[in-house]
Amino acid sequence: MTTSPSPDPRLIATGNNVRSYAQSWGRRVRHGQLGVLPVVLGLIVIAVVFQTANPNFLTPLNLTNLTLQVAATGTISVGIFLVLLLGEVDLSVGSISGVCAAVLGVLVVNQGFGTAAAILTAVAVGIAIGLFQSLFIARLGVPAFVVTLAGLIAWQGLQLYILGGQGTINLPTGGITELTSTFLSPAVWWSLVAAIIVINLAVQLNERRQRRNAGLPARSLVQIALRQTLLISILAAAGIVLSQDRGVPLALVIFTGFVVIVGIVMTRTRYGQSVYAVGGNSEAARRAGMKVQLIRTSVFVIAGMFAAIGGILAASRLFAVSQSSGSGDVLLNAIAAVVIGGTSLFGGRGTAYSALLGTLVIGSISNGMDLLGLNSSIKLMITGGVLLAAVTLDTLARRGRQA
Amino acid sequence: MVAATLEAVGISKRYEAVRALDDAHFAAYPGSVVALVGDNGAGKSTLVKAISGAAPAGEGVILFEGQPVSMRQPADATSLGIATVFQDLALCDNLDVVANLYLGRARTRGIGRLIGWRDETAMEIHANELLTSLAVSIPSVRTPVGSLSGGQRQSVAIARALLASPKLVILDEPTAALGVSQTRQVLDLVTRLKDNGLAVVLISHNLGDVFSVADRIEVLRLGKNNGSFITKETTPADVVAAITGATDDKIAQYLASAERKHNAPAGGPERNPQ
Numbered sequence: 084m085t086t087s088p089s090p091d092p093r094l095i096a097t098g099n100n101v102r103s104y105a106q107s108w109g110r111r112v113r114h115g116q117l118g119v120l121p122v123v124l125g126l127i128v129i130a131v132v133f134q135t136a137n138p139n140f141l142t143p144l145n146l147t148n149l150t151l152q153v154a155a156t157g158t159i160s161v162g163i164f165l166v167l168l169l170g171e172v173d174l175s176v177g178s179i180s181g182v183c184a185a186v187l188g189v190l191v192v193n194q195g196f197g198t199a200a201a202i203l204t205a206v207a208v209g210i211a212i213g214l215f216q217s218l219f220i221a222r223l224g225v226p227a228f229v230v231t232l233a234g235l236i237a238w239q240g241l242q243l244y245i246l247g248g249q250g251t252i253n254l255p256t257g258g259i260t261e262l263t264s265t266f267l268s269p270a271v272w273w274s275l276v277a278a279i280i281v282i283n284l285a286v287q288l289n290e291r292r293q294r295r296n297a298g299l300p301a302r303s304l305v306q307i308a309l310r311q312t313l314l315i316s317i318l319a320a321a322g323i324v325l326s327q328d329r330g331v332p333l334a335l336v337i338f339t340g341f342v343v344i345v346g347i348v349m350t351r352t353r354y355g356q357s358v359y360a361v362g363g364n365s366e367a368a369r370r371a372g373m374k375v376q377l378i379r380t381s382v383f384v385i386a387g388m389f390a391a392i393g394g395i396l397a398a399s400r401l402f403a404v405s406q407s408s409g410s411g412d413v414l415l416n417a418i419a420a421v422v423i424g425g426t427s428l429f430g431g432r433g434t435a436y437s438a439l440l441g442t443l444v445i446g447s448i449s450n451g452m453d454l455l456g457l458n459s460s461i462k463l464m465i466t467g468g469v470l471l472a473a474v475t476l477d478t479l480a481r482r483g484r485q486a
Numbered sequence: 487m488v489a490a491t492l493e494a495v496g497i498s499k500r501y502e503a504v505r506a507l508d509d510a511h512f513a514a515y516p517g518s519v520v521a522l523v524g525d526n527g528a529g530k531s532t533l534v535k536a537i538s539g540a541a542p543a544g545e546g547v548i549l550f551e552g553q554p555v556s557m558r559q560p561a562d563a564t565s566l567g568i569a570t571v572f573q574d575l576a577l578c579d580n581l582d583v584v585a586n587l588y589l590g591r592a593r594t595r596g597i598g599r600l601i602g603w604r605d606e607t608a609m610e611i612h613a614n615e616l617l618t619s620l621a622v623s624i625p626s627v628r629t630p631v632g633s634l635s636g637g638q639r640q641s642v643a644i645a646r647a648l649l650a651s652p653k654l655v656i657l658d659e660p661t662a663a664l665g666v667s668q669t670r671q672v673l674d675l676v677t678r679l680k681d682n683g684l685a686v687v688l689i690s691h692n693l694g695d696v697f698s699v700a701d702r703i704e705v706l707r708l709g710k711n712n713g714s715f716i717t718k719e720t721t722p723a724d725v726v727a728a729i730t731g732a733t734d735d736k737i738a739q740y741l742a743s744a745e746r747k748h749n750a751p752a753g754g755p756e757r758n759p760q
Contacts, residue, residue, distance in 0.1 A: 353604055363581060
């Protein structure tokens with residue numbers, strides 16, 4: 084240790100070439116910041132295994148079905164992602180999705196509401212339920228686990244009450260059902276892709292210019308080019324493959340759109356950072372003058388909103404709302420997806436993309452096993468094993484960070 | 487002598503039947519470090535809470551730059567330009583250095599203000615400037631605070647306090663949990679704060695630290711002032727005697743004899759037993 088305050092050699096920024104980029108990435112992985120690496124590897128393994136076992140797995144038809152299957156639960160898991168960031172859990176999202184679907188069904192079928200009005204009302208119900216629960220959690224300090232467990236039971240009751248004697252409400256074709264039966268034509272999809280690429284490139288280059296002007300380390304053009312190529316490849320692959328069937332499903336665009344928006348809000352805005360701060364150290368956030376109660380409240384409200392939207396998407400896909408809407412494995416899959424995607428259960432760590440990637444993992448396993456004609460007993464055991472592996476990895480990575 | 491940045495006179499505070507502070511006085515001057523020492527329960531924390539607004543004193547007058555001020559809550563102290571770094575640093579381990587420096591006051595710019603879009607470039611520039619001016623060595627301001635060493639974390643917490651351009655910085659036991667070299671880093675930082683013209687209040691149990699950076703030493707004992715020393719003109723033995731309230735104290739005698747043997751200058755590297 085030197086006694087004079089000479090500048091630390093580590094202060095010198097790492098070089099701007101592919102090699103130093105890879106080195107710093109490798110360092111992060113070794114220090115337990117695994118990010119989305121395990122889940123991406125997992126998805127590749129799953130694809131290879133199922134494709135080997137059944138060549139129908141990676142066909143355009145099956146992949147389209149897969150995206151339609153995961154859109155509803157995936158949207159719910161976006162809300163769960165935010166709740167887990169706080170280090171909390173929300174067990175009520177499945178039931179909230181069921182209640183909101185029931186509200187939607189009754190409004191459309193029994194009350195003759197228009198599609199937009201019914202959707203907005205159902206989403207408002209989800210927000211109201213989230214707000215109600217968050218009053219107990221954020222204001223009164225009742226543990227979220229218990230409040231939302233009570234919600235899980237109570238909202239399921241409310242759902243049965245709303246559905247009344249009918250039990251099942253069949254949705255008319257058109258309107259709500261179009262959410263999951265609309266497919267983007269290639270022209271629309273490629274225009275969307277072009278817009279995304281242009282905006283993303285503009286933002287990246289602008290940021291690079293600003294940082295270089297300020298004398299800060301900035302991404303090299305090589306790095307930006309690599310990222311753009313990766314993004315274009317993913318979007319193009321999705322477009323090419325899915326267009327061979329009916330086109331890119333609208334439901335997939337809605338789901339991934341939410342993921343991207345939440346991802347940007349969480350990483351770039353003051354609000355997003357405040358959620359990470361509360362999840363990391365709520366006392367520090369409080370002393371720094373953040374409105375911790377308000378932040379916690381907002382997260383449970385947003386989780387209620389996404390649960391409602393997920394419920395609407397599920398109803399749309401099933402063409403019906405029933406007593407079993409939102410029950411069963413919806414809640415557990417939504418939570419499992421986010422954890423498998425790499426968001427820490429301990430709060431403060433994770434990206435919105437964990438909801439997308441984790442949902443794809445769970446959906447692929449389920450879909451692949453169905454293709455193989457495997458019993459749901461096997462399906463449940465495998466899904467459980469993957470979840471356990473993901474949480475174990477998180478715990479070990481956490482230990483690596485502390486060491 | 488220059489005018490005091492902060493002067494507290496006749497501060498008393500009761501916790502039920504206990505007199506935590508009894509007519510205590512205290513002053514901090516610009517460009518100078520004053521150490522506040524005393525045994526457990528001597529009233530150091532109570533005095534610091536009174537001047538940082540965390541827990542207002544019952545009686546007494548606090549003058550800030552010569553003007554009487556009222557400290558009802560931490561925000562009062564902050565707005566005057568008093569920054570306090572408490573022992574638990576209140577950092578978010580999951581966030582990087584820039585985010586922690588700007589915790590709760592992230593900068594925005596232009597229309598981005600409407601949606602709270604953070605101006606990361608501006609914050610990163612200023613964070614680098616601030617840390618460089620303090621000669622705090624951190625591999626990158628984009629490192630999560632959780633992966634920094636104890637000394638670096640303490641430095642980040644101090645730097646965060648400086649972000650509000652305070653006139654007075656209060657450091658509560660900044661070296662308590664640190665190793666030798668990290669303690670050195672933090673004490674160097676304290677010296678630089680002083681050189682930058684800030685008034686620094688250092689609360690410490692460690693007389694080695696106190697003697698290496700403080701200009702003056704104020705001793706509290708059982709809620710009362712029990713000695714005020716100019717560091718250059720005193721010895722650890724005298725200070726220990728004032729802390730314990732006994733000149734024939736065994737430790738004081740030991741230190742005095744040890745000093746005679748080695749003729750060690752004040753502020754030497756030895757750690758004194760508390």
